[in-house]
Amino acid sequence: MEPCELEFIGENTIIGVIPNFTMDPIHLISGSIGPFRAGLPVHVPLWLAIHMKKQQKCRIVPPEWMEVDLLEEIREEEKRSKFFTKMPDEHYMVISKLILCNAADDVPSAEEIRTKIKDIFDIRDAKLRTSIKTFLQGSGTYAKLDNLTQFEIHTVRPLLPHALDHIARYQRAAIAAERRTTTMSNSGFAGSSGHNSFFSQ
Amino acid sequence: MWEKQYAEKAFDLIKELERSNESIPEFQDEEVRQILEEVKAIYEENVAQAATISNSGDKTLWPLLNYRHAALQRNKRCLLAYLYERLRRIRCLRWEYGPVIPPEIKANLCEPEINYFNNYSKSLASYMLSIGDGEGIDLTTDLRPPKALYVEVRCIEEYGKFELEDGEVINLTKNSQHYLPRQQIEALIRQGILEHIVQ
Amino acid sequence: MSLADVRDDLNISDEDDQNLSDEEELITAQKVLENLENAWLNEQNCPDILPHQTEMLELMLGQISHMDENMKSLDKNDFRFIAHKMELERVRYIITSYLRTRLKKIEKFTKHILIEEDSRDDEHKRLSEEETQYAREFHQGICSHFNQVALQYMPPNLQGTDEKQMIVRPNLLSHIYLKAKKDVASVVVGADDEEVDLVAGSQHIIPYQLISDLVLSGKAQLI
Numbered sequence: 001m002e003p004c005e006l007e008f009i010g011e012n013t014i015i016g017v018i019p020n021f022t023m024d025p026i027h028l029i030s031g032s033i034g035p036f037r038a039g040l041p042v043h044v045p046l047w048l049a050i051h052m053k054k055q056q057k058c059r060i061v062p063p064e065w066m067e068v069d070l071l072e073e074i075r076e077e078e079k080r081s082k083f084f085t086k087m088p089d090e091h092y093m094v095i096s097k098l099i100l101c102n103a104a105d106d107v108p109s110a111e112e113i114r115t116k117i118k119d120i121f122d123i124r125d126a127k128l129r130t131s132i133k134t135f136l137q138g139s140g141t142y143a144k145l146d147n148l149t150q151f152e153i154h155t156v157r158p159l160l161p162h163a164l165d166h167i168a169r170y171q172r173a174a175i176a177a178e179r180r181t182t183t184m185s186n187s188g189f190a191g192s193s194g195h196n197s198f199f200s201q
Numbered sequence: 202m203w204e205k206q207y208a209e210k211a212f213d214l215i216k217e218l219e220r221s222n223e224s225i226p227e228f229q230d231e232e233v234r235q236i237l238e239e240v241k242a243i244y245e246e247n248v249a250q251a252a253t254i255s256n257s258g259d260k261t262l263w264p265l266l267n268y269r270h271a272a273l274q275r276n277k278r279c280l281l282a283y284l285y286e287r288l289r290r291i292r293c294l295r296w297e298y299g300p301v302i303p304p305e306i307k308a309n310l311c312e313p314e315i316n317y318f319n320n321y322s323k324s325l326a327s328y329m330l331s332i333g334d335g336e337g338i339d340l341t342t343d344l345r346p347p348k349a350l351y352v353e354v355r356c357i358e359e360y361g362k363f364e365l366e367d368g369e370v371i372n373l374t375k376n377s378q379h380y381l382p383r384q385q386i387e388a389l390i391r392q393g394i395l396e397h398i399v400q
Numbered sequence: 401m402s403l404a405d406v407r408d409d410l411n412i413s414d415e416d417d418q419n420l421s422d423e424e425e426l427i428t429a430q431k432v433l434e435n436l437e438n439a440w441l442n443e444q445n446c447p448d449i450l451p452h453q454t455e456m457l458e459l460m461l462g463q464i465s466h467m468d469e470n471m472k473s474l475d476k477n478d479f480r481f482i483a484h485k486m487e488l489e490r491v492r493y494i495i496t497s498y499l500r501t502r503l504k505k506i507e508k509f510t511k512h513i514l515i516e517e518d519s520r521d522d523e524h525k526r527l528s529e530e531e532t533q534y535a536r537e538f539h540q541g542i543c544s545h546f547n548q549v550a551l552q553y554m555p556p557n558l559q560g561t562d563e564k565q566m567i568v569r570p571n572l573l574s575h576i577y578l579k580a581k582k583d584v585a586s587v588v589v590g591a592d593d594e595e596v597d598l599v600a601g602s603q604h605i606i607p608y609q610l611i612s613d614l615v616l617s618g619k620a621q622l623i
Contacts, residue, residue: 001444008346008493009441026480028487029429029463047490048483054351054380057479142589142596142610145577145603150623153577153603161575161605168573168607237553244555277558280550281566288542292507313548317541324537331530332499333461340496340503347489350482367477 006151010094011047016061018042019052046098053103060103065089066096068109071116078123084147093121093151124152132160141168207243207272211236211279218286225290228311233280240276243269291318295325296341352383354395363389432459433491438621440498445577445622446615447570447608449505449513452528453498460495464488506531510539511567572609579603582619587611 012030018041025034033044041061044052052058065071065088077085089095096117104110128148135143141164145153214232247269254262291314294302300322307315330337360373365385373379373394389395439453467488474481506513506527514535517527527535543561551559580598589596589606598604598614603623614620 004346005444005497008490021479023479026483028483029433029467029491030487031430033483047486051351051482051486054353140590141575142594142604142606144596145605148603153623161577164575164605165571165573168575172573233549237550240554240558244558273555273558277550277554278565281546284546284549285542288545311549313545317545320541321538324534324541328503328530328534333458334465336465338461338492338496338499340500343489343493343496344500346497347486347493350486350489365477367475369477 001154003154006154007094007098009150010091011045011050011098013046013089013091013095014043015046015049015063015095015099016041017044017049017052017058018061019058021057046095050098050102053106060099060106062099062107063089063095065092066099066107066113068112068116071113071120075116075120075123078120078127084124084127086147087149090149091151092117092149121152124148125155128152128156132156136163136167139171141171207239207269208275208279210239211276211283214283215279215286218283223309224293225287225306225309227309228287228314229283230311233283236276236280240273243273243276247273287314288317292321294318295322299341300326350383351380352386353378353380353398354386354390355398356394357396358394360389360394427459429460429463432456432463433494436460436491436494436498440494440501442615442622443498443501447572447574447576448612449502449509449526450615451524451526452502452531454528457495457498460491464491502531503534505570506535507538509568509570510535510542511562512569514539515567572612573607575605576608576611577603577605577623578611578614579621579623580614580619581621584614584619587614 018039019036020038021036022038023034023036025032028045030045033048034042036042049058049060053060065074070088074085074088096113099107100110100114107113210232214229214236217229218226247266250262250266254260254266291310294306295318302310302315302318310318325341329340332338356373356375356377356379359375362370363373363386364370365382371379371381373389378398379395386395390397435456436453439450439456443450467484471481471484474484513527514532517525517532517535520526525532546561547559551561580600580602583600584598586595587598588594588610589604598620608615611620615622
């Protein structure tokens with residue numbers, strides 16, 4: 001899936017805004033929003049929040065994980081852990097990008113937060129690349145991907161699945177060749193045992 | 202008769218298409234004709250030889266017969282691959298330009314390809330019309346996720362007052378920035394008065 | 401199935417809903433949208449063509465035209481109008497992208513899909529009627545072009561268009577990303593019959609064919 005599509009999906013995230021107008025609830029297909037009371041926080045989808053912000057109809061309430069100390073903790077934990085830690089939000093990359101681009105003035109220490117999030121992503125990205133390398137050098141065709149977010153999974157797409165498809169093809173050819181030569185052989189190498197935990201515990 | 206290998210021309214045909222930078226290069230009428238002639242000639246040779254074999258019972262010619270048959274199939278395969286890939290590119294035209302092919306591209310198509318395009322276009326149109334309650338949906342637009350009904354624009358040429366549908370009047374002075382309904386200002390963007398600010 | 405919906409801000413009457421017989425199942429527009437979003441994600445990430453979501457699609461298209469109609473009376477610069485309009489554009493994108501993804505597969509694997517479809521009974525058809533017709537016309541178009549430009553000039557034994565090697569097939573063993581929606585025990589994940597238990601919410605990369613049944617039954621979502 002393309003980055004614009006991942007952003008599109010992330011935009012469905014519900015987020016807090018403080019409107020500067022008053023209005024009855026709006027019944028969207030995806031769920032009702034409002035009532036809107038000037039000065040009182042209310043939850044809306046991110047796509048609408050960004051529009052309201054651009055029209056100067058609201059302030060955005062950053063999600064609670066967009067906070068320097070918390071992100072610092074996450075970054076340190078990510079550094080320490082051999083595996084991927086759980087992110088505070090499945091769409092943390094899309095959400096932080098959209099909010100920081102469009103409503104940086106509503107985010108205390110926006111610059112610092114931007115840096116921290118980039119750090120976290122970079123650490124995870126490096127980890128992901130190492131994991132893939134190890135995984136591809138093994139003989140498995142299956143792996144668990146726990147705690148990776150959709151955005152991260154798709155940064156390695158289509159490379160990872162594509163490489164695996166090729167490896168699997170060679171393995172099938174090799175197995176077929178092996179069958180032709182030995183009828184009773186147990187030395188198959190298509191197994192994925194022991195090679196499926198590079199991405200998570 | 203053939204200094205070169207069998208089916209070499211047919212293979213060249215695909216290679217050329219693959220290398221071409223144009224969306225659709227000119228249809229290789231002459232090459233296609235030559236390939237079809239090669240096919241005919243190989244076939245006739247085989248027919249003649251098959252007759253010789255059945256008359257004389259001489260089986261030593263069998264491998265040659267098989268070899269030629271493989272050459273026939275390779276020719277067919279390459280030629281169809283050439284046509285098939287061109288059809289794929291021709292379909293892209295429908296999604297890119299709509300039901301009318303731009304003349305400079307049309308010049309590169311052969312008559313049957315133009316017919317193919319028209320039939321494809323018709324077939325796609327009636328499929329799209331069949332979606333929903335007779336209203337239909339155009340699948341060839343909105344190829345990317347919708348970003349906004351409103352867009353951020355910068356005024357790059359002095360324009361002056363511009364009235365929006367709701368009666369609001371905005372002043373489009375040079376270098377001023379606005380957040381406006383996309384539909385209403387698309388014409389101004391095309392005319393080069395406003396430019397879309399991309400973040 | 402019918403829409404049980406909250407549309408009071410658009411003054412859509414609920415009369416239709418009251419006329420429903422007891423057997424008819426009510427589903428909210430929100431749920432229909434969710435189903436369509438999932439179907440869209442599945443279709444985009446799946447090498448094979450999945451069962452067409454005709455019912456969900458029709459419900460949502462009905463909802464959209466209802467709303468389009470009712471929105472005509474709203475002021476175009478009203479926040480309410482804009483919120484609805486923006487959402488409708490998003491829904492429309494999901495629908496068109498979903499249908500486009502299917503068309504692309506139909507165009508690429510035409511003959512393969514038609515053969516599979518013919519072997520399925522009515523209950524298990526994957527294409528909508530319109531898609532099936534489109535696929536047939538599409539296949540016909542290619543065959544007749546081949547005939548017209550090349551095959552008719554070839555010897556009789558080379559004129560066929562239905563040889564096996566001319567069928568383009570998807571690689572069902574290609575790797576996909578998967579999120580388990582429910583706990584599923586003992587899923588075979590490797591060629592040596594290795595099994596793992598999928599925990600709800602867990603994510604995996606795995607050849608599609610090994611878990612295609614989980615996608616079809618809704619126990620897992622492609623991501």
